[in-house]
Amino acid sequence: MAAPTVTGELVEPGRGGGLRAVIRRRYLLRLLVRRELKARYKSSLLGLGWSYVRPAVSFAVYFFVVGVFLGVDDAIEDFAVFLFSGMVLMHFFNDALHASTRSVTGNAPLVRKVFLPRETFPVAAYLVSLVHMVPGLLILLAGALASGWRPDPVGMGAAVLGFAITALLALGLALLCSAVNVLLRDLEQAVDVLMVVFTWSVPMIYPWTQVRDNAPAWVLDVYLANPLVTAVSLFQRAFWYPGTDRSFEFPPDLYPRAVAALAVGAAVLLLGRYVFGRLHGRFAQEL
Amino acid sequence: MATSIIVDSVTKTFTLRHARSLRELTVRMARRQSLSERFCAVEDVSFTVEEGETLALMGLNGSGKSTLLKMISGVLLPDRGSVRVRGRVAGLIDVGAGLHPELTGRENIFLNAAILGMTEAETRRKFDAIVEFAGVGRFLDSQVKFYSSGMFMRLGFSIAAHTEPDVFLIDEALAVGDPPFRQRCLARIRELRDQGMTMVIVAHDIKLLTELCSRGIMMRRGRLVFDGDVAVAGEMWREDRRAKARAARSS
Numbered sequence: 382m383a384a385p386t387v388t389g390e391l392v393e394p395g396r397g398g399g400l401r402a403v404i405r406r407r408y409l410l411r412l413l414v415r416r417e418l419k420a421r422y423k424s425s426l427l428g429l430g431w432s433y434v435r436p437a438v439s440f441a442v443y444f445f446v447v448g449v450f451l452g453v454d455d456a457i458e459d460f461a462v463f464l465f466s467g468m469v470l471m472h473f474f475n476d477a478l479h480a481s482t483r484s485v486t487g488n489a490p491l492v493r494k495v496f497l498p499r500e501t502f503p504v505a506a507y508l509v510s511l512v513h514m515v516p517g518l519l520i521l522l523a524g525a526l527a528s529g530w531r532p533d534p535v536g537m538g539a540a541v542l543g544f545a546i547t548a549l550l551a552l553g554l555a556l557l558c559s560a561v562n563v564l565l566r567d568l569e570q571a572v573d574v575l576m577v578v579f580t581w582s583v584p585m586i587y588p589w590t591q592v593r594d595n596a597p598a599w600v601l602d603v604y605l606a607n608p609l610v611t612a613v614s615l616f617q618r619a620f621w622y623p624g625t626d627r628s629f630e631f632p633p634d635l636y637p638r639a640v641a642a643l644a645v646g647a648a649v650l651l652l653g654r655y656v657f658g659r660l661h662g663r664f665a666q667e668l
Numbered sequence: 669m670a671t672s673i674i675v676d677s678v679t680k681t682f683t684l685r686h687a688r689s690l691r692e693l694t695v696r697m698a699r700r701q702s703l704s705e706r707f708c709a710v711e712d713v714s715f716t717v718e719e720g721e722t723l724a725l726m727g728l729n730g731s732g733k734s735t736l737l738k739m740i741s742g743v744l745l746p747d748r749g750s751v752r753v754r755g756r757v758a759g760l761i762d763v764g765a766g767l768h769p770e771l772t773g774r775e776n777i778f779l780n781a782a783i784l785g786m787t788e789a790e791t792r793r794k795f796d797a798i799v800e801f802a803g804v805g806r807f808l809d810s811q812v813k814f815y816s817s818g819m820f821m822r823l824g825f826s827i828a829a830h831t832e833p834d835v836f837l838i839d840e841a842l843a844v845g846d847p848p849f850r851q852r853c854l855a856r857i858r859e860l861r862d863q864g865m866t867m868v869i870v871a872h873d874i875k876l877l878t879e880l881c882s883r884g885i886m887m888r889r890g891r892l893v894f895d896g897d898v899a900v901a902g903e904m905w906r907e908d909r910r911a912k913a914r915a916a917r918s919s
Contacts, residue, residue, distance in 0.1 A: 394742025
């Protein structure tokens with residue numbers, strides 16, 4: 382073994398960080414993501430399967446209660462595909478938010494003892510949710526194909542846009558919530574409650590036209606301003622609409638709205654980075 | 669000889685927050701209790717460490733030595749003043765902090781080494797040495813939650829002791845494991861010291877520190893009171909402890 386050779390300049394430890402540092406240490410990130418997947422998988426009999434039981438049950442409940450009992454599937458062709466294309470996206474969003482909010486507090490022993498770019502923890506939790514989204518997408522594709530869907534270029538563009546909006550928003554909120562949760566532990570409970578609100582505030586279980594026809598105009602404006610509404614609509618455009626008789630009417634100005642939603646997503650990401658950067662210096666002493 | 673660590677008039681104040689949830693916050697506000705308390709853990713401390721030096725940080729509990737070590741590692745940031753370090757810092761600050769109970773020993777070696785800043789190639793190169801040193805060969809593929817606490821600590825120590833950083837920090841980690849393993853740990857630390865690695869060591873075993881280190885810093889209530897010969901610093905530590913014992917008896 383050679384004597385340690387001192388390299389580089391004198392630097393202040395603990396100042397480095399940010400998303401760039403996370404990418405620089407992507408080997409560590411990869412191991413952390415794998416750890417998370419393995420740990421979830423090993424601790425229970427059904428293993429990773431549990432990650433799919435919850436969405437499967439929600440899907441069945443929505444499909445039978447809203448689709449069959451409340452009769453929404455009479456109004457919407459291929460209701461199962463309609464429902465599932467929104468669910469794939471929203472489940473990723475909710476899962477990422479749930480896991481990343483707890484990611485820094487959950488790694489307290491590490492945060493207290495070793496200096497790592499702290500963004501690594503929410504980013505790892507976020508990537509785990511992203512990995513979990515893949516089987517859902519495959520099921521969606523299989524289901525859509527079976528009910529007569531064929532890919533079209535506009536639809537693929539819509540899918541990419543819808544995913545990008547959701548991914549940016551989720552990453553921004555992941556950074557924001559994981560940092561704030563260190564100082565105020567109530568946030569993780571609040572986030573879980575909000576997940577219910579998110580689920581019902583997008584046109585995933587019902588069509589947006591219900592809001593247009595039954596609520597005052599200003600409610601509709603507020604409703605449509607939600608970037609997630611746009612993202613879900615784009616996913617329906619991509620994976621459900623081409624398989625139907627194409628008589629469904631999407632919210633007006635869907636693509637201009639998509640660009641605006643993308644901008645909102647980018648802004649939330651910048652905000653999340655800023656807040657995380659301001660707070661991470663206090664993590665070790667607050668945990 | 670280059671300078672490895674510069675600690676320049678560093679002050680660290682902690683705010684002890686009593687309320688961490690909305691419920692606690694409202695209860696304490698309603699009772700008009702204070703929401704937080706401040707105390708100064710490290711006050712205006714300056715010193716430099718040259719490359720290859722072995723420095724002992726001494727002081728009774730609560731004198732601020734661990735806080736100082738955490739600022740050198742980057743886990744805590746100073747409120748005032750600055751800490752600067754050359755090269756990679758790692759250490760035995762909490763062996764096993766990064767060990768995950770659900771993963772096997774093998775998986776943990778890779779993960780923990782990455783946490784401490786090693787690359788995949790480096791870990792592969794040192795893998796056998798780490799396993800051999802920890803003596804967990806037979807259990808390499810069982811989950812770490814089935815390890816005895818001794819094995820757990822040995823694995824954690826072994827990974828950390830093989831990271832070969834430029835600056836090595838050791839905090840009370842010398843008390844791990846059974847006596848034979850302890851001897852191996854000390855031998856490893858001496859080996860690293862003799863290779864010229866810069867080290868900062870915090871421990872309560874003053875005899876050991878005097879033997880391992882060339883220089884001692886004595887801390888009292890957050891302030892640096894002595895910086896020099898390790899034997900003198902050790903003598904001051906013994907005095908402090910006697911004074912504390914007397915105070916405890918008389919009260």
